[in-house]
Amino acid sequence: MTSRSTTVLVGVVSLFAGLAIPVANAQQVSSPVRVVQLTGLVGVKDNAKGTLSVESGNLHFVHGKTSSDVNAASMQDVATAADSQRAVGGTIGLMSMAAPYGGGRVLSLFRTKIDTLTVQYRDADGGLHGAIFTMPVGTSEVIKKALVAQGAHTTSDKEPAAASAASSSTPKSRIEEVRR
Numbered sequence: 001m002t003s004r005s006t007t008v009l010v011g012v013v014s015l016f017a018g019l020a021i022p023v024a025n026a027q028q029v030s031s032p033v034r035v036v037q038l039t040g041l042v043g044v045k046d047n048a049k050g051t052l053s054v055e056s057g058n059l060h061f062v063h064g065k066t067s068s069d070v071n072a073a074s075m076q077d078v079a080t081a082a083d084s085q086r087a088v089g090g091t092i093g094l095m096s097m098a099a100p101y102g103g104g105r106v107l108s109l110f111r112t113k114i115d116t117l118t119v120q121y122r123d124a125d126g127g128l129h130g131a132i133f134t135m136p137v138g139t140s141e142v143i144k145k146a147l148v149a150q151g152a153h154t155t156s157d158k159e160p161a162a163a164s165a166a167s168s169s170t171p172k173s174r175i176e177e178v179r180r
């Protein structure tokens with residue numbers, strides 16, 4: 001009986017170690033990053049897997065023979081966020097829901113962490129578009145900084161500072177600011 005409990009213990013420990021390793025390997029963007037383009041790029045299918053890089057003032061996405069470029073200067077907002085997704089998905093995840101006594105629901109508790117990058121931009125005709133990408137942990141902020149350095153605009157960096165400054169001021173000083 002101890003060999004079975006040891007096997008189960010080793011399995012559980014290796015599962016949690018496997019889920020923690022991607023978080024520890026937060027990578028720097030020195031080469032194209034493997035991403036999933038959820039939606040938004042013109043001429044690219046939704047949920048397309050490919051590579052994303054920042055080259056000569058453009059955000060460059062390549063999926064097979066299809067590629068798409070977005071000029072950094074045309075970007076009105078670049079936002080990043082941390083998220084998670086199911087570790088076991090697809091057909092196996094769906095079939096596991098049929099396990100007796102709700103056993104398959106346990107698989108939905110295992111999640112992997114990801115980063116998201118959302119880009120709002122204008123095309124050559126002035127039309128407003130948005131693109132959403134998911135990528136490994138630690139890469140979205142590096143891409144955002146590279147885009148901002150090449151002319152992209154962002155509102156998310158300014159909002160927290162303004163909010164903390166407004167909350168730290170006294171009500172009397174806020175009234176004086178409104179009067180000015």
